[in-house]
Amino acid sequence: xxxxxxxxxxxxxxxxxxxxxxxxxxxxxxxxxxxxxxxxxxxxxxxxxxxxxxxxxxxxxxxxxxxxxxxxxxxxxxxxxxxxxxxxxxxxxxxxxxxxxxxxxxxxxxxxxxxxxxxxxxxxxxxxxxxxxxxxxxxxxxxxxxxxxxxxxxxxxxxxxxxxxxxxxxxxxxxxxxxxxxxxxxxxxxxxxxxxxxxxxxxxxxxxxxxxxxxxxxxxxxxxxxxxxxxxxxxxxxxxxxxxxx
Numbered sequence: 001x002x003x004x005x006x007x008x009x010x011x012x013x014x015x016x017x018x019x020x021x022x023x024x025x026x027x028x029x030x031x032x033x034x035x036x037x038x039x040x041x042x043x044x045x046x047x048x049x050x051x052x053x054x055x056x057x058x059x060x061x062x063x064x065x066x067x068x069x070x071x072x073x074x075x076x077x078x079x080x081x082x083x084x085x086x087x088x089x090x091x092x093x094x095x096x097x098x099x100x101x102x103x104x105x106x107x108x109x110x111x112x113x114x115x116x117x118x119x120x121x122x123x124x125x126x127x128x129x130x131x132x133x134x135x136x137x138x139x140x141x142x143x144x145x146x147x148x149x150x151x152x153x154x155x156x157x158x159x160x161x162x163x164x165x166x167x168x169x170x171x172x173x174x175x176x177x178x179x180x181x182x183x184x185x186x187x188x189x190x191x192x193x194x195x196x197x198x199x200x201x202x203x204x205x206x207x208x209x210x211x212x213x214x215x216x217x218x219x220x221x222x223x224x225x226x227x228x229x230x231x232x233x234x235x236x237x238x239x240x241x242x243x244x245x246x
Contacts, residue, residue, distance in 0.1 A: 002036050005040040006224065006227075008205055079101070083120050123182045
């Protein structure tokens with residue numbers, strides 16, 4: 001078991017530096033320079049991707065193809081929808097060949113039980129965001145997103161994305177301690193319903209690692225942060241985990 005986790009790249013085009021770094025990373029998995037059995041895309045990989053509109057597919061052809069290639073080579077790829085990438089199953093699961101998740105999932109990776117999610121449900125006090133998320137995931141919005149032109153989805157989405165990104169940056173700058181505190185509280189609460197050894201999320205753009213004692217069990221909670229600060233991936237194998245610069 002050799003698993004990689006990345007989150008919150010917020011890629012806007014294939015010409016930017018982080019897109020080029022992602023492609024190099026994906027190619028290193030493909031050619032075996034970095035060993036991998038699993039790749040977890042933990043949401044907000046793109047600054048905007050909605051449904052299967054050709055607008056987005058044509059905007060990121062190299063990245064899509066690189067992910068398709070490693071999935072076909074037998075690396076198990078999991079893509080978690082974030083708050084910037086929505087309704088991914090039709091294209092990413094059916095066409096690209098990755099497994100898409102719209103909520104938390106559990107994985108047995110070696111001897112470790114891991115809970116993975118984007119992380120946008122960690123703050124129960126953020127009523128405005130939680131209402132927005134439920135609205136965006138509703139059937140009427142899904143039907144609208146499917147049927148309107150991709151260019152219009154992009155025009156609306158980019159404005160919403162900009163506002164969301166600004167909000168997350170403000171969270172990081174003003175409430176970093178609070179972000180870490182509510183991750184701790186969230187992990188403790190969800191562990192009681194279904195225990196796990198390792199929790200991995202993103203969303204807040206605050207890279208964090210906490211070792212928690214819950215009912216005499218040691219649980220590790222990790223937030224992957226974002227690629228705005230420094231492009232890094234979390235690597236997990238039987239010997240443990242570490243952040244590796246991309």
